[in-house]
Amino acid sequence: MSQSEQKIIRKAAAGDRTAFRELVLEHSHSMFRLAWRMTSDESAAEDIVQEVFIKAWRNIGKFKMESGFRTWLHRIAVNTAMDYLRKQTSRRRYEAAEPDWERVQEHGEVGREDVRIDIRAQTQEAMMNLSDIERSALLLRHYEGHSIQEIAQILELTTSGSKQAVFRAVKKMRIALRPLVTA
Amino acid sequence: MKYVTDDDLTLLYYGEHDDPGLAARVAGSEELSARFDALSAELKLADEYLPPGRGDDYGSHVWQRIAPELSAENTESKLNWKSWLSALGQPRFSLAGVFSLAIVAVLAFMLGRSGDPGGELSPLANTPGNSLTLLGEVDPTRLLTQKVSGHLENVNLVLTQFVNTPEVSANAAEFATDMLVTNRLYRRAAAAQGNQKLEMFLAGLEPLLIELAYDAQSRSPASHERIQREISDGLLFRVRVFNQQLAKTGQTI
Numbered sequence: 248m249s250q251s252e253q254k255i256i257r258k259a260a261a262g263d264r265t266a267f268r269e270l271v272l273e274h275s276h277s278m279f280r281l282a283w284r285m286t287s288d289e290s291a292a293e294d295i296v297q298e299v300f301i302k303a304w305r306n307i308g309k310f311k312m313e314s315g316f317r318t319w320l321h322r323i324a325v326n327t328a329m330d331y332l333r334k335q336t337s338r339r340r341y342e343a344a345e346p347d348w349e350r351v352q353e354h355g356e357v358g359r360e361d362v363r364i365d366i367r368a369q370t371q372e373a374m375m376n377l378s379d380i381e382r383s384a385l386l387l388r389h390y391e392g393h394s395i396q397e398i399a400q401i402l403e404l405t406t407s408g409s410k411q412a413v414f415r416a417v418k419k420m421r422i423a424l425r426p427l428v429t430a
Numbered sequence: 431m432k433y434v435t436d437d438d439l440t441l442l443y444y445g446e447h448d449d450p451g452l453a454a455r456v457a458g459s460e461e462l463s464a465r466f467d468a469l470s471a472e473l474k475l476a477d478e479y480l481p482p483g484r485g486d487d488y489g490s491h492v493w494q495r496i497a498p499e500l501s502a503e504n505t506e507s508k509l510n511w512k513s514w515l516s517a518l519g520q521p522r523f524s525l526a527g528v529f530s531l532a533i534v535a536v537l538a539f540m541l542g543r544s545g546d547p548g549g550e551l552s553p554l555a556n557t558p559g560n561s562l563t564l565l566g567e568v569d570p571t572r573l574l575t576q577k578v579s580g581h582l583e584n585v586n587l588v589l590t591q592f593v594n595t596p597e598v599s600a601n602a603a604e605f606a607t608d609m610l611v612t613n614r615l616y617r618r619a620a621a622a623q624g625n626q627k628l629e630m631f632l633a634g635l636e637p638l639l640i641e642l643a644y645d646a647q648s649r650s651p652a653s654h655e656r657i658q659r660e661i662s663d664g665l666l667f668r669v670r671v672f673n674q675q676l677a678k679t680g681q682t683i
Binding site: 264267268271272273274275276279280283284289292296297300301304366367370371374385388389390394395403404405407408410411412413414415417418420421424425427428 | 436437440441444446468469471472473475476478479480481482484488489490491492493495496497499500583587590591594595
């Protein structure tokens with residue numbers, strides 16, 4: 248963490264809203280990406296991002312400079328997203344992008360963009376079929392670049408537990424995505 | 431020379447393998463290179479899981495939405511951060527959990543029925559297009575074995591975590607409760623199939639899962655240590671060995 252970021256965090260922890268605004272501007276996109284990948288729901292992801300920053304504001308005084316601020320925010324984001332998912336009555340209610348099947352039938356062939364959308368839809372489906380812990384572990388490793396050790400901290404697991412969660416997620420994703428590689 | 435597993439290759443892919451010689455070994459082996467390339471190609475597809483874009487002013491938009499919510503008071507929290515993180519784990523017995531357990535219940539019921547040597551399948555099972563027809567085409571014993579194997583993997587993960595952590599998280603309470611209910615359903619399915627060994631093994635797990643769920647709620651250090659000892663004294667080992675047997679045989683134990 249840079250010294251300038253530490254300075255901003257200290258100011259925010261002292262109640263400086265302008266400093267906290269800087270942190271919001273800096274991390275909003277990253278939080279949205281994580282929240283969306285956790286939920287596959289745009290509107291929910293927006294709500295989660297706002298909730299994350301409100302919680303961060305209330306608790307920034309407890310933040311220890313030993314870990315990265317982004318890691319700390321990710322921990323809040325993952326927990327908030329999991330909380331959201333638990334509250335859902337229909338867990339699998341996400342809208343996967345579908346290929347334009349009518350156009351495919353009309354033209355009798357699948358265009359490159361259709362294949363791309365199909366891959367995206369199937370990746371999304373595979374991702375949402377993982378357990379919350381597995382999906383979180385994979386998202387944090389694959390997209391956010393966190394180490395196994397950091398993932399363990401974020402998910403409150405042992406290092407071995409976080410490693411196993413990543414392994415299981417990878418195995419499931421490979422099985423789901425393998426047919427698309429050869430297609 | 432130690433066999434290179436897919437897990438080793440996964441760690442290598444993410445740059446986290448602790449064996450510095452592994453990369454060279456993979457590069458020097460056709461078989462390992464092919465496996466690594468396959469893994470890379472499959473995981474690369476995951477990059478297609480792209481979130482919808484947000485404009486450059488998204489951060490400002492978020493700020494405008496939350497600014498009224500932020501109190502002017504000092505940010506020292508009214509709740510400590512551990513307690514609210516734990517609170518995020520509530521309610522323990524969530525709707526999502528109930529939903530997933532309902533699916534397991536239906537599956538266990540169907541496995542039990544289709545494997546019941548003394549029972550008869552519903553006439554609906556032979557109706558073309560009915561989902562039960564499909565189930566009738568697969569080996570119910572094998573299907574149950576696969577499902578139980580996945581369940582035991584989860585049990586193993588949670589027990590390992592429990593043994594290695596000084597205190598229980600709110601998530602552990604939810605997992606333990608879910609696993610307890612799932613365990614019972616699979617035990618009943620095994621009983622209906624006449625698979626006594628599997629039934630007895632799952633029955634043997636139940637008391638511990640009950641204690642685990644209770645301990646996660648009560649958070650008593652003494653109880654936590656006692657259960658940790660019980661798990662370390664062989665239960666974890668038995669779960670792993672039994673699951674390995676399940677994976678190897680893929681049939682009735």
